[in-house]
Amino acid sequence: MDVSKGQAQPVVTVDSYTRGIVGPSNSMLGPVKNGGRIIAGTPPGCWGPMITPKFQGGHEVSQPVAVEGADIGDAVALKIRQVDVTSLATSSGVMSFVDGRYLGDPFVAKLCPSCGTVSPASHIEGIGDDAVHCDVCGAEVNAFRFSNGYVIVLDKDNGVSLTVGKDVAERLAANAREMSALPGASEQHSILSLARADIAGLAAHMQPFLGNIGTTPSRDLPDSHNAGDFGGFLVGAPHQYAMTQEELDRHKTDGHMDTNSVRAGAILICPVKVPGAGVYMGDMHAQQGNGEVAGHATDVSGIVELDVEVIKNLALDGPILLQRLDDLPPMARPMNKTQKAAVQRLAARYGQREIEDNGPITFIGSGKTLNDATDNGLERAAKVTGLPVAEILNRATITGSIEISRLPGVVRVTFLCPMPILERLGIAHLVREQYQLND
Known part of the structure; x- marks a missing residue:
């Protein structure tokens, strides 16, 4: 190189x-x-x-x-x-x-x-x-x-x-x-x-x-094989780019996403x-x-x-x-001022003192099938954020989505992530700028 x-x-x-x-x-x-x-x-x-x-x-x-x-x-x-x-x-x-x-x-x-x-x-x-x-x-x-x-x-x-x-x-x-x-x-x-x-x-x-x-x-x-689905064709292949599954997982960067x-x-x-x-x-x-x-x-x-x-x-x-704000799944879009005020009133009504500060984030997952890709996206999200996979599942269900990018196996796992985690990762400034969260 x-x-x-x-x-x-x-x-x-x-x-x-x-x-x-x-x-x-x-x-x-x-x-x-x-x-x-x-x-x-x-x-x-x-x-x-x-x-x-x-x-x-x-x-x-x-x-x-x-x-x-x-x-x-x-x-x-x-x-x-x-x-x-x-x-x-x-x-x-x-x-x-x-x-x-x-x-x-x-x-x-x-x-x-x-x-x-x-x-x-x-x-x-x-x-x-x-x-x-x-x-x-x-x-x-x-x-x-x-x-x-x-x-x-x-x-x-x-x-x-x-x-x-x-x-x-x-x-x-x-x-x-x-x-x-x-x-x-x-x-x-x-x-x-x-x-x-x-x-x-x-x-x-x-x-x-x-x-x-x-x-x-x-x-x-x-x-075209720099992903978990197409890359699977390299495992045990009869040509010079053959590799094992472990080698593929270690070396690829998932650039081939076909994510619109x-x-x-x-x-x-x-x-x-x-x-x-x-x-x-x-x-x-x-x-x-x-x-x-x-x-x-x-x-x-x-x-x-x-x-x-x-x-x-x-x-x-x-x-x-x-993602762009208009490309985010609806459940992951940050709330406007009116909605935030309503949430504060709802919290006060029930005595809930804490309201999470968070922002949208999407992890790309890839694998031989859509199920494999979804598991991969969830595991990546859990590994990077430190949140349990079960919590990622809950967050993606009520504040995000799992969307298909490509058959046979590339997906987007989107959810609202706590801002302290985004700060620790060093990307909170990008999230705030992308979604105008300082307004």
Whole structure:
């Protein structure tokens, strides 16, 4: 791992990518100052890298940036200021695998069925399912197919989008790279080249967010597998990124969350597992509901700006999210002045002297299933806060929620946490600022 030792910069701009791998083998840009800003142009995740055989992960995330003063055992708060879509169109849908074209995992170890080359270079010929061809032998080599797919055009200025029919999809495919707005250094094929259009004329809101953002794991692994659910495919895998469950749990940082509230205005607090933290980002989505239930959403190119703040001696296993106020589940939203006054009267009526000072907090949990992910989120919350799991369950029930971020296994565990605990963790100032709790 090459961590930049130069003078810390107030702003670091990123326009280079890691071809599907996150981990110590990637050199870091920067360092950026503690309190500084990172600006990155991000290519689409998922389908573009998936149909590009040389990629050994399902995304194309930005080269990591070192953060001044971030040591192993600290945390880094990423204050997301801007998430802007630059793609004019994209394509997505439910996936299926093509047998014989991968070794154990089609996201990681693609295989040419004709010449046997693993992760071959490739090129696009024509339009449709058979457009991806091996550079070594010329055979069609795509390891994925749509079981149901769509092409969608985007109007970011008005926040709306529309799926299109086959004729429009094929016209877009003729200028796929331009319509995708792929950054100059991006190496992926555009998924628009497949022109799959099973749903036409469906209008949808846009609300962009980042599906993969965080800090560098302490061991190289595919970027799409930096989580407990997709990461499970690495356990005992027949390729070079195989690891045990214990190794996966120790090294991953759960950057791949597909959590739709990781958007402009949110604060994501991430573990530091390598010197300098190595902040990376990618897999921007134009929209997604609660739960990426189709397996994939609308992956787009975009521009991300975020500010960084080191939180010393906050050892985390996975991310903490301070969602925007309007993204919080209703039961976790802080009370207004009128409600607070009513609570004080209620306390006085029954002789209750203490009223807890608290604030909203969300723990990300991941695992092979939603039940596993929920257990993981609860255990992380209990470990970090010192509260019993049973109390976390009660708090999440009456002052929060458990929400799906992705199938098969990423969830959000949200609850109101006592302010003295947030003070001890070193994040009370972030919570107060995020939710205007000093008013």
